[in-house]
Amino acid sequence: QVTLRESGPALVKPTQTLTLTCTFSGFSLSTSGMCVSWIRQPPGKALEWLALIDWDDDKYYSTSLKTRLTISKDTSKNQVVLTMTNMDPVDTATYYCARMASDGYNYDYWGQGTLVTVSS
Amino acid sequence: QSALTQPASVSGSPGQSITISCTGTSSDVGGYNYVSWYQQHPGKAPKLMIYEVSNRPSGVPDRFSGSKSGNTASLTISGLQAEDEADYYCSSYTSSSTLHVVFGGGTKLTVL
Numbered sequence: 001q002v003t004l005r006e007s008g009p010a011l012v013k014p015t016q017t018l019t020l021t022c023t024f025s026g027f028s029l030s031t032s033g034m035c036v037s038w039i040r041q042p043p044g045k046a047l048e049w050l051a052l053i054d055w056d057d058d059k060y061y062s063t064s065l066k067t068r069l070t071i072s073k074d075t076s077k078n079q080v081v082l083t084m085t086n087m088d089p090v091d092t093a094t095y096y097c098a099r100m101a102s103d104g105y106n107y108d109y110w111g112q113g114t115l116v117t118v119s120s
Numbered sequence: 121q122s123a124l125t126q127p128a129s130v131s132g133s134p135g136q137s138i139t140i141s142c143t144g145t146s147s148d149v150g151g152y153n154y155v156s157w158y159q160q161h162p163g164k165a166p167k168l169m170i171y172e173v174s175n176r177p178s179g180v181p182d183r184f185s186g187s188k189s190g191n192t193a194s195l196t197i198s199g200l201q202a203e204d205e206a207d208y209y210c211s212s213y214t215s216s217s218t219l220h221v222v223f224g225g226g227t228k229l230t231v232l
Contacts (some may be wrong), residue, residue, distance in 0.1 A: 037221070047158075047209050047223040048165065096165060105221055106156035106171035106212035113165055120129040 004036075004097050004111035012087050012118050018116060022080040024095030029055055029075050035100040036080040037107065038071065040093040048093075052100070053080060061119035087118045124149065124210055124224035131230040137198040140227045142210030143191055148222055150191035154213035157186055157195045160226075161206045169208075170195060197229070205231040 005093040008020035020038070027034060038050040052060045061069050070083045080097060094115045098107035124209050125143040132138040140158075142149065149155055155173045158166035170186035173193060183198045183204075193212070197204055210224040 039223075046210075049211075049219070049221045049223055052220050061218055063217045063219045066218055098166075102132045104151075104156075104172050105154040106168055106211070107158075107166070108168050108171075108177065110165040110167075 002099065004099060004109055006095060006097050006111045006114040008095070008114055008116065010115060011119065014088055014118060015057075018082075018084045018087050019056070020082045020095055020097075020114065020116075021039050022082075022111060024078050024080070024097070024099065027099065027101070029053075029073055029078070029080070030087050031055055035099050036073070037100060038080075038082045038095060039107075040091075040095045041113070042090075042093040045093075048052050050084075050095075051082060062070055077085045089118045092116065092118045123214065123216075123222035124212060126210060126224040126227045128225070129230065130196075131232055132197075132200045133232045134200050134202065137196060138200060138229065139192040139197075140195045140208055140229070142193040142195070142208075142212075142224050144212055144214075144222070145191055147216045148214040149193050149210075151186065151215065152191050152213050155186065155188060155193040156211045157184075158209045158211065159204075159206045160209065166209060185221045191221075200231050204232050205229055209232070211214075 004024040035054040037052040094113040096113045099109040157170040160166045174186040
């Protein structure tokens with residue numbers, strides 16, 4: 001059974017760095033073809049793709065946010081970590097992690113999401 | 121501003137069919153058969169409904185179907201049911217810059 005769960009602070013102040021952890025089970029990120037992404041959704045708005053890390057430790061970032069994002073993995077702990085620097089109120093959103101299990105570029109399992117509010 | 125264009129809303133009566141479009145470019149929708157569709161109910165995580173343009177994951181009713189023509193992909197829901205009322209998002213692989221996957225702006229489906 002595949003599960004993913006996001007964890008991190010619910011509230012961060014402007015200019016701070018956000019660190020989110022995705023803890024997953026039911027698959028290994030060392031298996032060829034496996035990837036995990038972060039995707040966010042501001043309240044009432046659309047999904048926005050942020051970053052992806054694959055089984056080979058290749059990393060891909062949103063063009064508009066790449067200077068602020070870092071994605072990493074700890075295969076032994078079954079975790080993927082996203083850091084986002086210089087947080088702003090416009091970054092208030094529900095942040096999801098999701099699994100991509102093949103070259104099909106689709107997300108078959110999602111975490112429940114974690115709401116991050118940026119406010120002083 | 122979303123990379124893929126979807127209508128903001130569509131509606132239909134129970135039993136009817138509706139189609140949601142998703143328009144991109146030759147760098148995403150038109151260039152690859154990697155279009156996916158997700159259903160999202162309020163307060164819930166998205167759920168994969170269609171992958172690789174027209175494939176349904178196990179458990180998704182065959183009332184849901186996908187297709188593509190040129191730079192536009194479509195999701196069709198036939199025999200609308202009340203529980204189909206949700207937001208629907210398309211996504212596609214993209215070869216643009218460092219971005220890997222792009223989403224559409226989402227479509228709110230109302231079952232009248």
